[in-house]
Amino acid sequence: MTRGDTTELAAALRQWRERLTPADAGVPAGPRRRTPGLRREEVARLAGVSVDYVVRLEQGRGPHPSPSVLGALARALRLSPAEAGHLFDLAGVALPGPGRVNDVVRPSVLRLLDRMQDLPAMLIDARKSLLAWNPLADALLGDISAIPRERRNLLWMRFGPGAGEGRGLVLDEAGGRDRLDRSAVADARSALARYPDDPVLRSLVDELRRVSPRFASLWAERPVEDHRVDRKTYDVAGIGRITLDCDALEVPDDGQVLIVYSAAPGSPDAEKLDLLRVVGLQKV
Template identity: 75%
Template sequence: MPRGDVTDLAAAMRQWRERLTPADVGLPAGPRRRTPGLRREEVARLAGVSVDYVVRLEQARGPHPSESVLGALGRALRLTGAETAHLFDLAGVARPGSGRVVEVVRPSVLRLLDRMQDLPAMLVSARHDVLAWNPLLEALLGDLSAIPRARRNLLWLRFGPRGREGHALVVDGDGRRDTIDRSAVAHARAALGRYPYDAVLRGLVDELVATSPEFAALWAQRPVQEQRLDRKRFEVPGVGRLTLDCDALEVPGDDQRLVVYSATPGSRDAELLDLLRVVGLQTV
């Protein structure tokens, strides 16, 4: 369905209006009604617009609604959050707050991180900012708390000038760096497509294009992620080389990922992960 579909907008407006009763919106029922739902006059009064405006919208010949008018119509029609978002999409208007990366962390996700004491784990935003992590993740990647908040970003740590200092080099399961580089840039491109109005993400990309030849070259190639990289290799000082399974668990609705690293029980990598718990956590 194309964005800004006036025909579907008209049909949705009529459907939402007809499912309501005056009692639903605090209005008297009045005399017998010939049609179900609210009258157009009632919707117009509740939304603070003219009756003619509502009529033209429902007949797919109305003006282009503004964000404020759409918000008022959504409240008048008692739309849910999802329905309000759909209303904005049908009108071809950016949703309030859309195009911006969610940075708020759910308390339930933080509790989940607290429970993960035996596996390195971190919460990553669509912008690749590391929003939260557990001590074992810091033992694996390095002291994240020492990094300024604005630079606590996986793209910056991978491509930024001096960004990798003090942090483990991460490559894929076969020891190749280029596959992860390409995957990271592909994810950054996809994120910018989802969040075109996120000034922080745009600024990060522009800075990396200007300062990192590797990032700039990959960005120009417009890579598309084709497969998930489910194994990564780390060179950790004091521990050595360990290859871990990588699983990214989506946080529904927030476009965040809970990234968890683990090893096959009884494997050498599991032994090294045990060593990391002992050696690494003493220095975190």
């Protein structure tokens, strides 16, 4: 076996896919499942790539995967850190090192997210890219998996072209956007200071400065903040406006954050969250 071994990469991907049950990956089992493990279609959806891409990789004739695609495949297949490192080796790609954002998710964190069934929750990296989420987060934000993988990013969803369309713009508890805009840009500045050599993060910031006058203006002001608790308001079809407490829980050593949304018991927003569990989950 050599570094960048496409034959061994194909065999490993097939083996990892076949050992994973639908329950492990949080997808419905469905009827008439004749093949072991996950279907290629399910891996493709979880990783945000095309089915044809997965087929070609498993047949040893695919393109050279980028680090972001490899990270997405590692998450979809629930690989351990050692297995994720092996995946990168087989693809001939270096794992993220110092100065680069880590988007490889520990299986233990994914299991924790799986157990959060009563509250919307999602995992993001230092770029604000969505790495994983539970069904209630899908119900709150819309069909996240329908967003192109490279655009599953909270900064892009807030400032990019068409921001807020379909899912509605995220507002603060008073119904405004200025404070959250400033906070998002401050987070981006902090991330770039911590990961100055990350090309994906730098490209994202450069692109947003080019396409979003609002982002560019705030970036020039150099806002600095440090926050772990917030309140955010969403407009959800069939539910209306719901304001939730937003707690950011850091994943030690990985530079990732688990965001969990909740509401005070007995409050009108808690009742709307209960309704979201019923109405929203029927649509995802």
